[in-house]
Amino acid sequence: MSGLGTGLEGASRAFERRRRLKGVVFAVLCAAATLVGVVALVVLLNDVLGDGAGRVDFDFLSSFASRFPERAGVKAALFGSIWILALTALISFPVSVAAAIYLEEYAPRNSLTRLIQLNIANLAGVPSIVYGILGLAVFVRGLGLDRSIISGALTLSLLVLPVIIIASQEAIRAVPSSIREAAYGLGATRWQVVSHQVLPMAMPGILTGTILALSRAVGETAPLIMVGAVGFIAFTPRGIGDQFTVLPLQIYNWVSRPREEFQVLAAAGIVVLLALLLTMNALAIVLRNRYQRHQ
Amino acid sequence: MATSPASATSQASEITDPNPALEARGLSVFYGEKQAVKEIDLVIPARKVVALIGPSGCGKSTLLRCFNRMNDMVSAARVTGSVTFRGTDLYDPAVDPVEVRRKIGMVFQKPNPFPKSIYDNTAFGPRVNGFQGDLDALVEDSLKRAALWEEVHDRLYDSAYALSGGQQQRLCIARTLAVKPEVVLMDEPASALDPIATQRIEELIHELKQEYTIVIVTHNMQQAARISDLTAFLYMGELVEYGPTDTIFTNPREERTEAYVTGRFG
Numbered sequence: 158m159s160g161l162g163t164g165l166e167g168a169s170r171a172f173e174r175r176r177r178l179k180g181v182v183f184a185v186l187c188a189a190a191t192l193v194g195v196v197a198l199v200v201l202l203n204d205v206l207g208d209g210a211g212r213v214d215f216d217f218l219s220s221f222a223s224r225f226p227e228r229a230g231v232k233a234a235l236f237g238s239i240w241i242l243a244l245t246a247l248i249s250f251p252v253s254v255a256a257a258i259y260l261e262e263y264a265p266r267n268s269l270t271r272l273i274q275l276n277i278a279n280l281a282g283v284p285s286i287v288y289g290i291l292g293l294a295v296f297v298r299g300l301g302l303d304r305s306i307i308s309g310a311l312t313l314s315l316l317v318l319p320v321i322i323i324a325s326q327e328a329i330r331a332v333p334s335s336i337r338e339a340a341y342g343l344g345a346t347r348w349q350v351v352s353h354q355v356l357p358m359a360m361p362g363i364l365t366g367t368i369l370a371l372s373r374a375v376g377e378t379a380p381l382i383m384v385g386a387v388g389f390i391a392f393t394p395r396g397i398g399d400q401f402t403v404l405p406l407q408i409y410n411w412v413s414r415p416r417e418e419f420q421v422l423a424a425a426g427i428v429v430l431l432a433l434l435l436t437m438n439a440l441a442i443v444l445r446n447r448y449q450r451h452q
Numbered sequence: 453m454a455t456s457p458a459s460a461t462s463q464a465s466e467i468t469d470p471n472p473a474l475e476a477r478g479l480s481v482f483y484g485e486k487q488a489v490k491e492i493d494l495v496i497p498a499r500k501v502v503a504l505i506g507p508s509g510c511g512k513s514t515l516l517r518c519f520n521r522m523n524d525m526v527s528a529a530r531v532t533g534s535v536t537f538r539g540t541d542l543y544d545p546a547v548d549p550v551e552v553r554r555k556i557g558m559v560f561q562k563p564n565p566f567p568k569s570i571y572d573n574t575a576f577g578p579r580v581n582g583f584q585g586d587l588d589a590l591v592e593d594s595l596k597r598a599a600l601w602e603e604v605h606d607r608l609y610d611s612a613y614a615l616s617g618g619q620q621q622r623l624c625i626a627r628t629l630a631v632k633p634e635v636v637l638m639d640e641p642a643s644a645l646d647p648i649a650t651q652r653i654e655e656l657i658h659e660l661k662q663e664y665t666i667v668i669v670t671h672n673m674q675q676a677a678r679i680s681d682l683t684a685f686l687y688m689g690e691l692v693e694y695g696p697t698d699t700i701f702t703n704p705r706e707e708r709t710e711a712y713v714t715g716r717f718g
Contacts, residue, residue: 265527266527333564335560335562335564336564336566336567337525338522338525338558338560338564339560339564339565339566339624339627340566340576340580341522341525341553342520342522342553342557342558342560342628343553343554343557343576343577343580343581343627343628343631344550344551344553344554344577344580344581344631345550345576345577345580346550346580349580353576353580354566358567
């Protein structure tokens with residue numbers, strides 16, 4: 158097969174053919190596995206866009222929910238989702254980044270730190286409904302925040318906290334130790350090393366992790382039902398103490414109705430939700446590129 | 453023990469100086485159970501170039517890092533003994549390691565500029581230390597001292613990563629000088645560079661000793677012979693011999709030193 162031969166005795170042509178075949182089969186299997194994801198996305202988009210894209214217009218975005226499907230829109234849910242998202246980001250980002258900095262740059266490497274680390278990893282795997290119960294007990298009842306946007310945002314913050322902490326830790330760990338040594342060697346304090354060198358270099362990774370975590374949060378339904386998001390609301394929130402609904406909940410509400418027109422509304426709602434998600438992912442990419450260019 | 457530390461050190465430290473830049477006494481470093489540096493006494497005279505030589509793992513880099521408390525970064529490292537700088541023990545609990553590093557700068561093995569502009573790299577030290585004067589002038593002066601100004605003066609705001617390896621290392625030296633240290637520690641500063649860049653660094657070290665005390669770790673014995681006034685030979689964490697570079701290379705007292713400098717081991 159190869160005119161050069163191998164120089165090894167017994168390396169027969171049959172063996173050569175077999176190992177080449179194995180290589181090709183493996184590559185095909187991997188490509189097929191990749192295709193599963195791509196095909197699923199295409200089918201989903203095709204289905205949803207076919208059903209709902211025609212229904213998405215300015216009226217749909219600017220109308221409140223209604224018992225009459227031709228008049229119903231996602232305004233309350235869209236505003237609710239944006240409010241929840243913004244507040245969750247404001248709360249979870251600084252807390253997570255501070256925790257990650259502490260764990261990577263300040264905490265002593267002992268068994269207590271390892272225990273905390275293990276706990277954070279476990280928290281990242283806790284089902285979201287459990288956070289909902291926690292939010293109900295602590296924020297809605299315990300702190301008396303009621304069924305409000307702030308209760309929802311705090312609950313979702315707890316949900317995304319471990320994910321952002323872990324992503325931030327990885328980004329901070331990826332900063333070469335030679336950079337830290339150089340800064341310490343010039344008489345910088347720990348705070349100066351972190352704020353001038355480590356954080357700017359870790360920021361693209363931290364931002365990407367944060368936005369991906371928030372993308373998950375914007376699709377959450379269960380914990381928000383627990384803290385009292387309601388399915389039918391005919392006003393936009395004016396403050397963090399107001400009642401609210403979110404896009405996934407509104408979609409669920411419409412899907413569960415028997416009339417055909419509401420199914421179309423649900424598909425249109427999904428289109429809006431997907432658009433919101435894709436916007437966030439695009440933002441993640443833009444922010445990352447921007448920070449990388451600055452270096 | 454084969455050799456008692458007391459006899460080894462009394463033989464080894466022949467150099468005395470009434471007003472040394474740095475003086476180590478009974479200095480030991482432990483990494484957990486392992487002792488990397490054993491009871492070293494070493495006097496480093498001001499405005500001299502002192503080379504630390506020895507085979508890999510002999511403790512020369514660890515010893516160097518004792519002089520600006522860089523070992524504090526390694527949580528498992530424990531230092532005993534003393535290092536005196538201007539009459540103060542650097543390991544006194546009242547001494548702030550951050551202050552130490554302002555006075556005793558360090559240049560590392562691989563060039564490690566910050567991912568910022570040439571200007572910002574040079575200005576980082578003065579900025580974090582609250583420098584109030586003319587920063588532009590200080591940056592220019594530091595780059596000139598590091599023999600880099602001619603090559604970069606028209607592109608100070610370009611990324612430091614655009615420079616060659618040798619230029620990056622001279623930038624790292626300029627960055628260190630900008631903090632106005634008295635002592636500059638160099639940990640194999642030319643080992644990642646090509647021969648031409650290495651030669652430039654060596655010429656630079658020769659000029660710098662007019663104003664600074666330099667302690668340099670090197671693997672390259674010719675380099676030690678070319679640039680240093682004094683040479684310390686370390687082996688297995690012990691200071692075997694310390695004296696004028698000429699003596700160490702041509703007429704060493706210890707057999708192990710002779711074996712090493714003539715290339716019979718290491």
